[in-house]
Amino acid sequence: MNLPITxxxxxxxxxxxxxxxxxxxxxxxGTPLYVMDEATLREKCREYAQSFRAHYPDTRIxxxxxxxxxxxVLKVIDSEGVGVxxxxxxxxxxxxxxxxxxxxxxxxxxxxxxxELKEAVDAGVGRIVVDNLAELExxxxxxxxxxxxxxxxFRMNPGIEAHTHEFIQTGKIDSKFGxxxxxxxxxxxxxNEKKYVNFVGIHSHIGSQIFDIEPFEAEVDVxxxxxxxxxxxxxxxxxxxxxxxxxGISYLGDEKVPGTGEFAERICKRLMARIKELSLPAPRxxxxxxxxxxxxxxxxxxxxxxxxxxxxxxxxxxxxGGMADNPRPILYDAKYAAYVANKFNEDNGAKERVTVAGxxxxxxxxxxxxxxxxxxxxxxxxxxxxxxxxxxxxxxNYNRVCRPAMVMLNQGxxxxxxxxxxxxxxxRMDVVxx
Ligand code: LLP
Numbered sequence: 095m096n097l098p099i100t101x102x103x104x105x106x107x108x109x110x111x112x113x114x115x116x117x118x119x120x121x122x123x124g125t126p127l128y129v130m131d132e133a134t135l136r137e138k139c140r141e142y143a144q145s146f147r148a149h150y151p152d153t154r155i156x157x158x159x160x161x162x163x164x165x166x167v168l169k170v171i172d173s174e175g176v177g178v179x180x181x182x183x184x185x186x187x188x189x190x191x192x193x194x195x196x197x198x199x200x201x202x203x204x205x206x207x208x209x210e211l212k213e214a215v216d217a218g219v220g221r222i223v224v225d226n227l228a229e230l231e232x233x234x235x236x237x238x239x240x241x242x243x244x245x246x247x248f249r250m251n252p253g254i255e256a257h258t259h260e261f262i263q264t265g266k267i268d269s270k271f272g273x274x275x276x277x278x279x280x281x282x283x284x285x286n287e288k289k290y291v292n293f294v295g296i297h298s299h300i301g302s303q304i305f306d307i308e309p310f311e312a313e314v315d316v317x318x319x320x321x322x323x324x325x326x327x328x329x330x331x332x333x334x335x336x337x338x339x340x341x342g343i344s345y346l347g348d349e350k351v352p353g354t355g356e357f358a359e360r361i362c363k364r365l366m367a368r369i370k371e372l373s374l375p376a377p378r379x380x381x382x383x384x385x386x387x388x389x390x391x392x393x394x395x396x397x398x399x400x401x402x403x404x405x406x407x408x409x410x411x412x413x414x415g416g417m418a419d420n421p422r423p424i425l426y427d428a429k430y431a432a433y434v435a436n437k438f439n440e441d442n443g444a445k446e447r448v449t450v451a452g453x454x455x456x457x458x459x460x461x462x463x464x465x466x467x468x469x470x471x472x473x474x475x476x477x478x479x480x481x482x483x484x485x486x487x488x489x490x491n492y493n494r495v496c497r498p499a500m501v502m503l504n505q506g507x508x509x510x511x512x513x514x515x516x517x518x519x520x521x522r523m524d525v526v527x528x
Contacts, residue, residue, distance in 0.1 A: 096347040096431055096479045098131035098391055100503075103439035109477055112503025116395055116435045119501065119508055120475045125397040126415030128486055128500040130511065132170060134391035135482075139174035141354045142383060149362030150379055156200050158339045158384030159185050161483040166502055166511035167388065168192035177220070179339075179382045183210040190217060200336070200382065202249070204271050205229075211236050215244055223247045223297050223336070225272060227281060230291065237290035246285065247295040247336055250278050252316040256301040256309040256340070272298065278320055282328050293330060295377065296320055299338025302385060307352055311364045313337055318368035321377065336380035337361070343389040345480045346431045354386070385483040392482020394419065394498075395435060398474045399453075409448045411467070413476055416452010417459040418492040420478070420485045424458050432461075434468045435475040443468045450476065454493050486512070494520050 097111075104110040108117045112131045120127060139155065146153035156177035159168065163185045168178060169192045177198030180186045189199060199219040203210070206229060214222055215237050224230050224246045237244045251272035267274075273281050278296070285293040300313050314337070321332035344351045362379070369376055396413035403409045422428035432450060437443055445466045452459040461478060470476070489497050496515035501508045521527075 096344045096390060098134040098393065099137055100131050100133050107437060107439050109433060109435040109438040111393060112508070113506035114503045114508045116393070116477055117475050119503075120395045120397065120435070122508070123499055123501055123510065124514065125395050125475070126413070126419050126498040127395045128419070128481065128498055128512070129393050129395060129508075130167065130388075130482060130500060130502045131391045131393075132502050132504040135167070135170055135388060136174055138354075138387045138391065139171065139176045142358075142381065142387070143175065145355045145358035146362060146379065146381065149359055150365060152376065153362075153379045153381065154198075156198070156336075156380055156382045157387055158382045159189065160487060161384030162388045162392075162487050163188045164486070164500065164512055165192040168194055170502075171387070172198075176387075179384075180219075183207075183213050186210075186213060186217060186219070196220065200247075200380070204249075208232060208236065212240070215240050215242055218242070219244075221245050221247055221294070221334075223249050224285075224291075225249045227273070227284060230281070230285060230288070234288040234290050243290050243292055245292050245294045247297045247334060248273055248278060248281055248285070248293070249297045249299075250275060250317075250320060252298040252300060252313050254300045254309050254312050254316065256304045256306070275316070275320065279323060279327050282324050282330055286328065286330060295332050295334025295336060295380075296324075297336035297338060297380075299382070300340055302340050303342040304340045305342045305349065305351055307357055307360045310337065310340070310357070310361055314361060314364045315368060318365070318372055318374060321374055322372040325374065331375055333375075333377055334380055335365070335377045336382065339382040339384045339386070341383060341386045343386050343480060343483070345429055347479075387483075389480050389483035392480070392485065394478045394481040394485065396476045396478065398470055398472055398476055401470065401472060408464075409446065411448045411450050411470055411476070412453065413450060413461070414453055415498065416454045416461060417456065418452075418454055418490045418495055419498055420461060420481060421488050421490065422484060423461055424456075425488075430462055430478050430480065432465065432467060432476050432478045434470055435477040437468050437470075437474070445469070450478075454495070491515075491520050496520060 172194040181202040197220040249272040400412040450462040499514035500512035
């Protein structure tokens with residue numbers, strides 16, 4: 095299912111989400127508009143925590159905030175008892191602003207600056223995920239100056255290739271991320287000699303938008319075997335195993351996506367089997383989902399402004415947003431589904447083959463290519479689904495177009511959580527003003 099769990103058709107044949115008429119929202123808040131369904135977001139957080147804890151009670155769920163970093167969303171996440179993974183000073187700042195518990199923060203990054211490491215140490219984040227030995231040195235020095243001890247995990251490259259787009263594959267041997275597997279024992283030895291860093295666990299992340307569970311099971315095997323090697327060779331217990339994120343979501347509605355329940359059961363069973371087989375002390379299990387927590391909770395609403403039919407060639411439907419608010423099609427050739435929000439349930443309404451293009455100055459600014467859509471007219475509202483993850487967080491001001499607002503929907507109420515940018519916002523960094 096690619097729509098939020100509260101999506102339905104109302105009496106006016108409009109798409110309703112969170113008890114709100116999306117056509118009404120487009121009028122009230124303007125378009126393009128990102129909408130976020132609070133019920134879906136909370137449901138996903140609970141589904142993850144409950145599914146994993148049913149099999150392996152010592153599991154902690156941490157939201158990868160790169161998927162959608164914004165104070166209101168982080169407040170919901172925090173209120174569900176889910177931790178936050180940050181990968182920059184800006185994401186940490188956002189989590190602090192949202193008053194998220196600092197002990198539940200996991201700080202990532204393959205080249206964190208000294209300033210960022212200092213911010214993390216000063217903020218008292220729960221864990222810093224150290225990517226390489228240069229960072230370990232810097233962190234020990236910075237923590238030493240602050241006279242604070244920090245708990246760290248090492249990010250390890252597990253050497254696993256998952257089937258996903260090359261740009262979002264991260265766990266294969268040729269990767270900038272993490273310590274190579276053969277170097278991890280030495281890294282633990284070095285950490286054990288440091289005064290201000292405490293090694294508590296290992297982390298890896300195999301990629302994103304992955305539908306197969308096997309590569310995750312292989313990752314469990316690699317992490318467990320590494321934990322065993324660390325124990326045997328350095329007498330150090332690995333207390334946390336962090337599997338990263340990566341479970342895919344449905345964008346089109348017809349993909350075969352494993353349910354969170356199946357995912358949890360298989361991962362936990364594999365983990366328990368390996369723990370037994372290797373006689374390991376049971377570690378805490380950490381998962382860092384990003385996309386699968388927020389992706390399907392989000393929908394983007396656009397207004398159709400122009401229709402251009404090139405007979406025998408293609409019919410273009412032009413929306414008032416595009417590649418700047420959703421760069422995923424142009425970056426990863428990502429596919430999306432769209433619905434006409436004001437004609438949501440006209441089952442026998444005529445359909446036609448169209449291409450949905452954006453308003454930006456690039457021919458590649460296409461959000462959906464050659465899709466079947468209900469016959470549209472200028473002024474119709476188009477809802478593009480599954481836009482909750484990596485849309486706002488990767489949005490740009492290309493063509494100096496203002497980034498859209500985002501509203502949170504819950505039980506018939508809509509409240510703005512990110513305001514729409516205006517011309518002052520997009521020129522506020524320009525230093526020379528005549
Ligand atoms: N943990 C770590 C260390 C990560 O690097 C990532 C994602 C996650 C967790 C969350 O992964 P997820 O559950 O969201 O798949 N911009 C790309 C996705 C890049 C993902 C980067 N790392 C996209 O739009 O598809």
